[in-house]
Amino acid sequence: xxxxxxxxxxxxxxxxxxxxxxxxxxxxxxxxxxxxxxxxxxxxxxxxxxxxxxxxxxxxxxxxxxxxxxxxxxxxxxxxxxxxxxxxxxxxxxxxxxxxxxxxxxxxxxxxxxxxxxxxxxxxxxxxxxxxxxxxxxxxxxxxxxxxxxxxxxxxxxxxxxxxxxxxxxxxxxxxxxxxxxxxxxxxxxxxxxxxxxxxxxxxxxxxxxxxxxxxxxxxxxxxxxxxxxxxxxxxxxxxxxxxxxxxxxxxxxxxxxxxxxxxxxxxxxxxxxxxxxxxxxxxxxxxxxxxxxxxxxxxxxxxxxxxxxxxxxxxxxxxxxxxxxxxxxxxxxxxxxxxxxxxxxxxxxxxxxxxxxxxxxxxxxxxxxxxxxxxxxxxxxxxxxxxxxxxxxxxxxxxxxxxxxxxxxxxxxxxxxxxxxxxxxxxxxxxxxxxxxxxxxxxxxxxxxxxxxxxxxxxxxxxxxxxxxxxxxxxxxxxxxxxxxxxxxxxxxxxxxxxxxxxxxxxxxxxxxxxxxxxxxxxxxxxxxxxxxxxxxxxxxxxxxxxxxxxxxxxxxxxxxxxxxxxxxxxxxxxxxxxxxxxxxxxxxxxxxxxxxxxxxxxxxxxxxxxxxxxxxxxxxxxxxxxxxxxxxxx
Numbered sequence: 001x002x003x004x005x006x007x008x009x010x011x012x013x014x015x016x017x018x019x020x021x022x023x024x025x026x027x028x029x030x031x032x033x034x035x036x037x038x039x040x041x042x043x044x045x046x047x048x049x050x051x052x053x054x055x056x057x058x059x060x061x062x063x064x065x066x067x068x069x070x071x072x073x074x075x076x077x078x079x080x081x082x083x084x085x086x087x088x089x090x091x092x093x094x095x096x097x098x099x100x101x102x103x104x105x106x107x108x109x110x111x112x113x114x115x116x117x118x119x120x121x122x123x124x125x126x127x128x129x130x131x132x133x134x135x136x137x138x139x140x141x142x143x144x145x146x147x148x149x150x151x152x153x154x155x156x157x158x159x160x161x162x163x164x165x166x167x168x169x170x171x172x173x174x175x176x177x178x179x180x181x182x183x184x185x186x187x188x189x190x191x192x193x194x195x196x197x198x199x200x201x202x203x204x205x206x207x208x209x210x211x212x213x214x215x216x217x218x219x220x221x222x223x224x225x226x227x228x229x230x231x232x233x234x235x236x237x238x239x240x241x242x243x244x245x246x247x248x249x250x251x252x253x254x255x256x257x258x259x260x261x262x263x264x265x266x267x268x269x270x271x272x273x274x275x276x277x278x279x280x281x282x283x284x285x286x287x288x289x290x291x292x293x294x295x296x297x298x299x300x301x302x303x304x305x306x307x308x309x310x311x312x313x314x315x316x317x318x319x320x321x322x323x324x325x326x327x328x329x330x331x332x333x334x335x336x337x338x339x340x341x342x343x344x345x346x347x348x349x350x351x352x353x354x355x356x357x358x359x360x361x362x363x364x365x366x367x368x369x370x371x372x373x374x375x376x377x378x379x380x381x382x383x384x385x386x387x388x389x390x391x392x393x394x395x396x397x398x399x400x401x402x403x404x405x406x407x408x409x410x411x412x413x414x415x416x417x418x419x420x421x422x423x424x425x426x427x428x429x430x431x432x433x434x435x436x437x438x439x440x441x442x443x444x445x446x447x448x449x450x451x452x453x454x455x456x457x458x459x460x461x462x463x464x465x466x467x468x469x470x471x472x473x474x475x476x477x478x479x480x481x482x483x484x485x486x487x488x489x490x491x492x493x494x495x496x497x498x499x500x501x502x503x504x505x506x507x508x509x510x511x512x513x514x515x516x517x518x519x520x521x522x523x524x525x526x527x528x529x530x531x532x533x534x535x536x537x538x539x540x541x542x543x544x545x546x547x548x549x550x551x552x553x554x555x556x557x558x559x560x561x562x563x564x565x566x567x568x569x570x571x572x573x574x575x576x577x578x579x580x581x582x583x584x585x586x587x588x589x590x591x592x593x594x595x596x597x598x599x600x601x602x603x604x605x606x607x608x609x610x611x612x613x614x615x616x617x618x619x620x621x622x623x624x625x626x627x628x629x630x631x632x633x634x635x636x
Contacts, residue, residue: 009048011090012064014076017051020065033142036075037127040084045072048092064093118166124148125155150176150240158184161191176241177204180248205239212237212248213255220282221249222380224258232258256282263374266382270372277371277390284375286593292373293389293397295366299359309355313348317421320344321577328572338605345604349579362387369393377597419585420546424577425624428567430483432625433541434491435566436552439559441498441536444528446558451535477540485573491566498533546624556627563625569615574622575608583611590620 039045049069054061066073072091079085127137134152138145154175157165161178164170178187190207191199215221215236221229226236226247234254236247249255259282267278281288302310324341327333362370366389373385389397420428440447479486486492505526507514519527541552555561569575575583580599584607587596591614599607 009092009094011092013088013090014073014080015087016062017049017064017066017073017091017093018054019070019073020052020067032071032075032078033139035071036078037132037137037141038123039072039075040079045076045091047072048094049073050096051093052096064095066093067096069093116166117172118162121151121155124151128152146240150179153179153240156182158187158191161187173201174199174204177201177208179241180205180208180237180239209248211252212250213252215247215249218249219376219378219380220255220259223376223382224255224262228258229255259376263382267374270374270384273372273386274367275371275386276368278374279371279390280374282376284373284593286588289373289375289385289593291391292385293391293394295370295387295389296363296397298361298363300361302359306355306358313352313355314421316348316351318423320348321421321423324576328576339603342604342606346580349581352579353581366397369396378594379598379601383597418546419582420578420622420624422544424574425546426482426542426544427577428483428574428622428624429541429543430479430481431486431489431491431567432552432563433477433539434479434483434486434489434495435563436541436556436559436561437536437539438491438494438498438566439536439561440539440555441495441533443559444532446555447532447535448528449558450539450555451531477537478542482542489566495537502530502533543624546622548623553627561627563621564619567621567625569612569620569622571608571612575611576605580604580607583607586620587611587614590615590618 047069049066049072051064051066051069054063054065076085076089076091080087080089124137124141128134134145134148138148141148154172155162157175157178161170161175165172165175178191181187186208190204193207194203213221215226229249229251230236232254234249234251236249239246239248260280263280263282267280270278320341324345327337327341369389370387371390373388375383375385377383418425440450479492507518519530539555541549543549567573569586575586578586580602583604584596584599587599595614599610602610
């Protein structure tokens with residue numbers, strides 16, 4: 001058989017054809033909707049079919065068997081059956097012999113290349129240009145309308161970049177990012193502005209939306225809402241390729257005007273609370289909020305009745321902490337039980353705030369300059385910072401406070417509710433003690449000073465010295481009693497390692513006073529190591545309140561104690577044991593006000609878990625775990 005198959009093109013009506021059993025394609029190619037749409041749009045079959053004459057018993061039957069192009073014939077059949085083409089519609093066919101049919105079929109089907117996606121995008125675009133609706137095209141191609149809309153958007157990419165896609169020099173994700181705008185000039189400008197290695201989709205989107213705000217991420221956009229923005233004439237550019245139906249608002253001045261109009265109405269309600277002024281800052285940063293001051297407060301002494309309320313609150317706080325620890329230790333604790341504890345914590349925190357409010361009242365002299373800052377939180381909700389002093393008036397408050405202090409006014413020194421319970425304070429200061437011991441045992445020079453200091457106070461000073469943290473008698477320091485988890489700490493591990501190291505040097509027993517004789521024979525370095533360890537383990541900084549401790553700060557500074565090396569605030573070690581308001585304050589201090597705002601709406605348990613992640617790596621410490629420069633710098 002010749003390599004070149006003789007054939008000639010002819011025409012025959014649709015009814016004269018059948019699909020031959022010799023057609024090698026048995027699967028695939030059966031979806032004819034899209035092909036039928038293209039045939040109908042052009043009015044003809046653009047490519048001929050290949051067929052041979054059917055012969056039975058040595059005679060031609062008048063039937064033509066198609067060996068290549070069966071899908072085209074089925075598409076025409078579909079259009080005839082649906083009444084869209086005449087029954088006598090004719091097809092061009094290439095006539096071959098039956099003996100060449102299989103070779104022809106193999107050649108066409110095996111050699112066929114898949115259509116480039118760009119061709120499909122443009123085909124859909126052409127159908128829409130010719131009057132088809134998006135829904136018609138979607139039905140014809142067997143896809144959802146959103147798919148057609150996306151492909152139409154891609155077909156409208158700047159021709160120069162679209163050609164790069166055809167040539168595999170640009171990818172689909174890049175085209176999807178560029179499709180944020182229909183402006184070909186802007187698309188080309190962004191493409192050329194980015195070096196090839198920086199043409200990631202997110203960078204393209206960032207450049208295209210540099211003067212816009214996201215409907216899903218911007219707090220002002222969330223507050224105003226897409227509907228109100230569009231009603232006012234704003235245009236939202238939808239990102240058809242976003243999973244969360246994101247969009248971008250380009251008219252930022254209009255957006256902010258709408259937000260300001262709404263907040264101005266709200267500010268009038270705030271003014272009725274008695275504030276001297278109300279400032280509006282749509283996107284107030286932490287530093288901007290922190291620039292404001294607070295008015296002075298008058299805190300009166302609690303009555304006998306209020307002291308009973310305070311005692312009950314402390315009792316309830318302790319019971320809540322105990323119940324929470326039991327739940328944490330129980331592997332069978334349910335989500336409902338955790339939620340119940342969280343609800344109790346929220347309720348108790350509200351009771352504490354109500355109690356504090358009973359004893360506080362604003363300083364009368366500051367009322368004329370006290371106001372509120374109205375802003376939006378990260379979720380787009382109104383957030384009000386009440387009782388603030390404008391930055392320009394802060395100096396006035398400071399001067400008034402100093403003058404008041406010089407007159408002996410002690411109202412500012414009234415005791416307020418501590419941020420940490422007695423139990424948590426004992427726990428944290430026990431861990432603090434272990435860390436200080438671990439550092440001090442490595443510094444015989446400082447241990448010697450601490451010992452001499454303790455002896456000098458007893459020998460030369462007449463006042464009570466029993467409150468010193470250096471216990472020369474080396475009495476037992478109850479670390480595990482106040483912090484059961486201290487044995488899992490880095491400090492405990494360091495102390496025990498040093499204890500075992502020294503114990504291996506010492507005599508096995510001291511029944512015959514061999515210790516003293518042994519010590520008299522040792523080098524001074526060994527004696528100093530022993531002394532440092534003994535003095536260090538006699539140090540006790542455990543407290544029942546979180547007041548400053550000058551001795552701890554001074555010895556800690558001398559040994560360069562950094563509690564961040566020994567302790568980290570986690571959900572279990574800290575956040576589960578403080579109020580939700582305290583969590584908000586900590587995240588504000590360690591990270592930022594904007595990051596802290598969402599915590600106010602969380603359940604306590606969720607807030608505690610989230611706070612651990614938020615402050616990770618910040619080296620944040622509670623006040624009692626810090627060395628404050630003023631105290632630490634003083635001579636011991």
